[in-house]
Amino acid sequence: MLYREYGRTGEKVSVLGFGGMRFAHIDDHDECIRTMLAAAEGGVNYFDTAPGYFETKSETVFGKAFAEFRRRNIPFYAATKTFATTEDAIYREVEGQLKRLNIPAIDFYHIWSITNLDNWQNRKKDGVLQAFRKLNDEGLIRHICVSSHLIDDEIKELLMEGVFEGVLFGYSAYNFKTRQKAFDAIREKKLGAVVMNPLGGGVIPQHPERFSFLQRPGEGIVAAALHFLWDHPEISVTLVGFETDKQVQEALAAIENYKPRTESELAAVKAGSNASLEGICTGCSYCDDCPHEIPIPKFMDTYNQKIFNTKAGEDPIGNRLRWHWNLDRSIAGKCTACGQCEKACTQHIDIIKRLKEIASPSAAPAL
Template identity: 40%
Template sequence: MRYRPYGRTGKNISIIAAGCMRLKTPQTERDVQEAAQVLLHAYGKGVNFFDTAPIYCGDRSEEIVGVAIRHMKPGTYYVSTKCDEADAEGFRRGLERSLDRLGLDRIHFFHIWCLMTPAQWEERKKKGAVRAAVRAKEEGLIEHLVFSSHMSGEETAAVIAEGLFDGVTLGFNATNFPFRRKALQAASRAGLGVVTMNPLAGGLIPNHPQQFDFIRGRGDPDVVTAALRFNLSHSAVTSALVGFRRQDDVDGALAALDGFTPKSNEEIVQLEQRLEQKFNGLCTGCGYCLPCPADVSIPKLMDAYNMLILEGQPQAVLDRLHWQWSLDKADAGRCTACGECEEKCTQHLPIIERLNQIKAL
């Protein structure tokens, strides 16, 4: 395993981090133990950063992580969790609940969670969540205050510039890097750690190996490896989150590090240019556009629209709707153009326009 400094914190974390959202949702105590074993397998391979949150895995991910870290030596692992409450009291309750579930006296990295817009950031400040977070850090309940962002690079950079945080977690991959590039640059200048989520674009890259084959370089055995290496070749990136469900997922992700040499800046620029030319605005299926007031299945329809970008064939969109999602293009016709989805979209995609295109196929 390789490690990188997490900004200016003095901590070195594994360049592959354990994303604890995709662990099997437990139905029994045995399921909890089995999920914890996946994390212990990763720990045994050198992974020392475990990212969890409330609501993950049926609201039991923090519990699973808590079970796993009881078997880890103190000082050899770091836990990252989150709270999206806007007011001070709600934030404090969320923090105390996480401490209890994890069995910790102090959380290593605690997030102001899921900033979608600058207005949300202002709301967290106005209603007291940020004040409560700073107070908790002063009390020793939080070691490092960080935030997660789904905003644009420019908007994320503005939050970084306020100087409150030690790190940021953001979506960064071979399909959305132009949208987040300025955030990486700002984090690097400010000395913040950067953990990237969605390095495989929510499954978009491994599900289209032929279309993404061009990102493979010398020594890249497959597009999944190439995508992870693209991510980790950016010097501003401290670690890439990979969601683990089984022990095989751990081994597969770590295999990407075998023989890994970061790409040069020139190679990265050339690859980014090819990506920008080939793809523009792919939906990564994060689902933040939901719920839709008109009950439109937006992520499924946008997934199908990706086929138009990837393959250029309208029939591929209809086939994807039918065979993958059991939907018809008429589903797009329920859109009332209210605009709620576009306000919430982490990629700022023209969803309404795309729904109209699907309806007209």
């Protein structure tokens, strides 16, 4: 196992972390604990969960596994999160989490899921930072962290406030282009950096041909995607949401076979991605100012599903719109083809044509 410093905290964390959001059978505690033990015995010491994962059942399983780690003298760090913003609500949440996790203090506690800067300002007004600092003074949480879905200048602005010791954010070979600015702040403020969703939600292993720019001779696509992340010296931990102990063993093998790239080799890999990711919406939101209030990034994300999911008989666009975004196709039909969004698009996507196709799927060409 490789270990790195978590920012300026002095904590040494494993580059491979365990995410508790994907257990195959959450009600089979013995199986979940076995999976966590396989990781811990392989040297993983960073374990991340959240109250929302399986409606607190993930935290309960973590607590049982932590008891077993202690019995076996295996060191570990516990990371979890809260959406609560007021002092009362945060204290109630922490009380429940400490009981479920079966620990006296949470090592890395996250203000959970900042999705826009207004949301952050509102949480601050509610007193989230004061509550976190009070918990820290009382020894109930050890490090104040944030998890964020912001991109570009916005994530940099959030982190440059200098109020956190670490950040958890989505970063992978699928979306790395829109998150580079986070690293400016991570370096300047000496923050710990934990990245989640390293396989792009399954897109990378399901479409290895698109991501072959990551691979070196003999490297499998999953190992290549993890190696790419570990090549970033700023990344302290890469979280993988493990379902089974077999997956744990595969990720541990990726560590064994890891040969770090130099900075210029990593830059060459990133540059080599352009052709492979051509035509894929990266979710950067530069186009998101439509005069008719069409949520363009959401529709273009939906179109990505069509590109990545070509199985006959499925309706990837309809399913994504319905179940992920709760959007109606007809909204795409409001486009007047003014062209403003296409001028702003960082990926040069033909947004107007795709919106037309989404609005009238029967006219869609086969991919």
